[in-house]
Amino acid sequence: MAQETLFLKNTETFAESLARCGVKYHFAYPITPATDVMKHMAVILPQYGGEMMQMESELAVSSALAGAACTGKLVATSSSGPGMTLMQEAIGFMCAAELPCILFDSMRVGPGDGDILGAQSDYYLATRGGAHGDYHTIVIAPSSGQDIADIMPHGIRLAYTYRTPVLFVLDGVSAQMTESTTLPDYTDYSAEFDTSGWAFTGTQDHPKRALITGSYSHQDGYDLNEKLRTKYQLIRDKEQLWEDDAVADAEIVVAAFGIHGRMCRDLVAKMRAEGKKVGFIRPITLWPFPERAFAVLPDTVKNILVVEMNHGQMVDDVRLAVNGRIPVHFLGKTGGDMPMCTLAEMIAEANRILGE
Amino acid sequence: MENLKAKYGKTLNLDKLTSFCPGCGHGTVTRLVAEAIENLGIRERTISIVGIGCGGFSHHYMDIDAIEATHGRSPSFAVGYKLARPDNIVFTYAGDGDTCAIGLGDLMHAANKGMPITTIMVNNTVFGMTGGQMSPTTLAGQFTTTTVKGRAVPHQGYPLLVPEMMRAMPGVKYLARESVATPKAIRNAKKSIQKAFECQVKGLGYAFVEIMSPCPTGFKKNVKDSYAWCDGEMSNYFKPQVFKDETEQNDVA
DSSP: OEEEEEEEHHHHHHHHHHHHHTOEEEEEEETTTHHHHHHHHHHHGGGGGEEEEOOHHHHHHHHHHHHHHTTTOOOOEOOOOHHHHHHHHOOOOOOOHTTOEEEEEEEEOOTOOOOOEEEEETTTHHHHOOSSSSSEEEEEEESSSSHHHHHHHHHHHHHHHHHSSSEEEHHHHHHOOEEEEEEEOOOGGGGGGGTTTTTTTTSSSOOOEEEEESSHHHHHHHHHHHHHHHHHHHHHOOOOOEEESSSSOOSSSEEEEEHHHHHHHHHHHHHHHTOOOEEEEEESSESSSOHHHTTTTOOOOOOOEEEEEESSSHEEEEEHHHHTTTEEEEEEEOEEEEOOHHHHHHHHHHHHHHHH | OHHHHHOOOOOOOOSOOOSSTTTOOOOHHEEEEEEHHHTOOOGGEEEEEESSSSSGGGGGBBSSSEOOOTTTHHHHHHHHHHHHOOTSSSEEEEHHHHHIIHHHHHHHHHHHHHHHEEEEEOOOSEEETTEEEOOOOOOOOOTTTTBOOOOOOHHHOOOOOOOHHTOOOOOOOEEEEEEEEHHHHHHHHHHHHHHHHHHHTTTTTEEEEEEEOHHHHHSOOHHHHHHHHIIIIHHHHHOOOEEEEEETSOOOO
């Protein structure tokens, strides 16, 4: 497909971005508000010579994804909170097995069965993970359809460079928003990477390869975990991404990801117009968390306000990043008739803190 | 020393000592699988996806690429793999615990999808690696470390008949239950395993072979008695047979 600007739901934009960037196989199970990704993939992937395979559960989805990822081909899945919970087993496995893939969580409100309202309540699930063992998943949080299309090549390169799953998270409100996005020409970004050195494709061109993630004793097993630790440290050092604005002389910095991060642009414009010294940081990678964005904040910053569509999850990482140097406040809500803070509420809270 | 590779082929790695307990049937089944792969000349494009438990060791004795899946999920791994690389030969190998306790859902849906995949389920009626606990195929009244008064079927369930559950699935093209408890049974098992791989080579559909196998450690019996029990009580209940053989159809691959 050639480059074109389309007016799409962001779930459909996610599907278009996957397919246009080289994803050939997509595995999924219906769940609101992520189902539109698999529906769209079912239609478009055959045009790219691929296929969307609907599985019987997210357990099977993630396991089939892992099996397909063993071939070295670019594969993806899409789901939402409860489905992501079921996928934790395979996500932990793929991290240990060093298998690249793209995951998408269209976040909805929980806990329990959850509800289909958009939320950002899977921050912990995404960044801490729900599987056993020492592992991390790279987590990318776009804030718009254009963000999705623009960062997808980078996400795929991260997955193959580090041979690890890359998880995109988007609140269900943004996921179901319809907006104009310029989609790229078709490019298979996974083709930039030679997988012949590790993929499990049969012994015609290599001695026996065995994918073993169940042996951590003795020196070999110890070394396997150390290899992962080294990789994760490298990712922490090199791959932190964030957007910021107006922090150089700010007295208060608002930190938010996804849709609230996007709203921060308006917040800063409005409050600066009133002479308020406010800036914002929008983490783009949630893991690795962009600690550097907070480390370089000037001494003028007396307060940080974290806004989330949950009861306070990313705020923990902000507190860790500033390590007590700057007071960190939190504003957030989830569920109900309006499952997020309005711009007016965000501005009122920032003004309240400025007035303290 | 005799050149074992010249005699037995490249698939079976005879230089490696197995970690199976004395008298375990996994060694026999592993050899039969390796021989089928060797006979069909598919070693270089064959992938073993093994489960968790003693069955997970089997690939160590074969010179083929292998993936150790998560517990019970090897059929789903195989579905994903086969979709991405249809020209490879993919088989899953796991015990009854992995295949029909934690993995029953994955197994049934993989079978029902009917993709050309081969599954070997080694049934020894117990979770062997963890020390002989009840599995879905534990016989009624059978003593295990978790059925200390014998499996009480009214609330612990009846021994699960897995191929019987697949029988009505049109996507399953080869379906059999065999045993390795006697030389004659081993010869039958050899035929069924070979057919289950041929079924995939021809691109016909899903193939499943359950193989009853003694686990002296889990049975808490000596080797001789374990084989007698496998050939007696187990075979009386599970009844080895070829349920379905549609491998003589034309190659549709």
